[in-house]
Each structure stands twice: as structure tokens, then as C-alpha cells.
Amino acid sequence: MARPSTPLLSREQILRAALDLLDRTGELGLPRLARQLDVGTSSLYHHFKGGREELVEGLRGLLTEGSMPTGPGQGEGWQDFTRRWARGYRAAFVAHPAAVPLMTAQTVTHPSTLASYETLAQVLHDAGFDDEELLHAVTVLDNFVLGSALDACAPVEVWADSGRPGSPLSRAIRATKAQPGDRSERAFHLGLESLLTGLERLRDDR
Structure with a gap:
């Protein structure tokens, strides 16, 4: 035939x-x-x-191409670029949380994804992060973004309200429900800004 x-x-x-x-x-x-x-x-x-490993790297590229930036904007500072990088990276996986464990189980080799990490590393290097700090900074950002992508797919009520009088957690749960917008999105922005502040302090203290 x-x-x-x-x-x-x-x-x-x-x-x-x-x-x-x-x-x-x-x-x-x-x-x-x-x-x-x-x-x-x-x-x-x-x-x-390359079998399953090559397929997973293909999925990585499918999800991240066009979402993870591969170059800084004109006059864009390191914090603004990192914010844009983190938002794009998180958006790539929010809709596909089951992909996260696959991505973390093997070495990143997809060209466009690597190019985005290379750009982040270059931006941080140019901002004054040395070789000993830089990979740790990238790792912390990577872990935070992927964790936040998983959190975006968590149940609406992550923690049960015990209803116990005086419970700070119960009060926080009720207060958060009363806030507009998405809890996970707000937590992401709070965490990202905290990370950027901490990284800046690390660089300046050194």
C-alpha cells in the first residue's frame, strides 16, 4: 500500500x-x-x-512562546522587566496547571524558553546581581511563578473557615471574600512585589 x-x-x-x-x-x-x-x-x-522528554519540551515551547518575553523594552528597568516576565510566565501555565509538574521534572532545553531565561539572567546581571546570587534569584522567581500558577487553580476556599471566635485566619478568610477581584491574582502581585523588594535589598546589601 x-x-x-x-x-x-x-x-x-x-x-x-x-x-x-x-x-x-x-x-x-x-x-x-x-x-x-x-x-x-x-x-x-x-x-x-527523543520520546516523552522531547514531547514535554515541545509542550513547554507551545505554552511559553509568545508569553515569556525574550527581550527588555526600551529603557525598561530590571524590576519592570521582571514583573513582565513573571506575569507572562504565570499566564502561560494558569490554564494548564497539570503541565507544571512535567516542566519541573526535567531540564529546560526548549530554545525560546531558554532565550527568555537568558534575557532575565542578563537583565539581572546588568542590574548588579553577581554570578553567585543570580541563579538563586532566577530559581526563586521560577518557583514563585509556578506555585502561583497552581494557586490560581486552587479551590475558591483554600482554607476552611473554622468559625472559631477570635480566629485570625477566619477573619482573614471573610475579609478576603469581601474584596473585589481574584484572590490568587492579588496574592501573586503581593508576592511578586515582596520578592522584588527582597532581591533589591540583597543586591544593595552586598
Whole structure:
């Protein structure tokens, strides 16, 4: 039987299907993905010779390209760039929280994602962070953003209101419910500003 003149699958089709599977089930197995696409598992390896690891890096790129900045704006200071970087990075994963554990389980190699990290590192370096501090600063920001993306998908009521008289937590829960807007979004901005203040102090103290 002759081969079809055009491929039945493309890398992007596979990645979109993989993301759909991950969103629905929280898992990413190649045999299950192949069944969803009605192909053999070997067809996936034809497009992703590195197997699951290469597929995960493809998903990383699918989620972050266009969201994570790869260059600072004209006259943009390090704090403003970091704010923009963190907002874009968080937005990439808020809608796909099941992808977060996959992304943290292997080395970042996707070119456009690496380019964004490189830009962040360059911006921080130019702002006066030395080599010993810089990777720790990037790690703290990375951990915070991914944690915040998971928090955005948490239940509306993260902590049960005990109703205990005088409970600071219960009072805080009720006060937060009365505030406009999204709790997770407000917490993200509070945490980001706190991190930037702490990083600035670290740099200046040194």
C-alpha cells in the first residue's frame, strides 16, 4: 500500500493533542496519546525521536512562546522587566496547571524558553546581581511563578473557615471574600512585589 502523499500527523497536532490529554487527565503517556490520535506509538517517535522528554519540551515551547518575553523594552528597568516576565510566565501555565509538574521534572532545553531565561539572567546581571546570587534569584522567581500558577487553580476556599471566635485566619478568610477581584491574582502581585523588594535589598546589601 502506498504511503500517503502528506503526513497524517504534524508535531503541532501531536502537541495540541498531548496538551488536551494532560488537561483532561493530568497525565501524559505516549501509548494513551497514540490511541487518542488513532495511530501507533511508533508514529509519535517518528515526530519526537527523543520520546516523552522531547514531547514535554515541545509542550513547554507551545505554552511559553509568545508569553515569556525574550527581550527588555526600551529603557525598561530590571524590576519592570521582571514583573513582565513573571506575569507572562504565570499566564502561560494558569490554564494548564497539570503541565507544571512535567516542566519541573526535567531540564529546560526548549530554545525560546531558554532565550527568555537568558534575557532575565542578563537583565539581572546588568542590574548588579553577581554570578553567585543570580541563579538563586532566577530559581526563586521560577518557583514563585509556578506555585502561583497552581494557586490560581486552587479551590475558591483554600482554607476552611473554622468559625472559631477570635480566629485570625477566619477573619482573614471573610475579609478576603469581601474584596473585589481574584484572590490568587492579588496574592501573586503581593508576592511578586515582596520578592522584588527582597532581591533589591540583597543586591544593595552586598
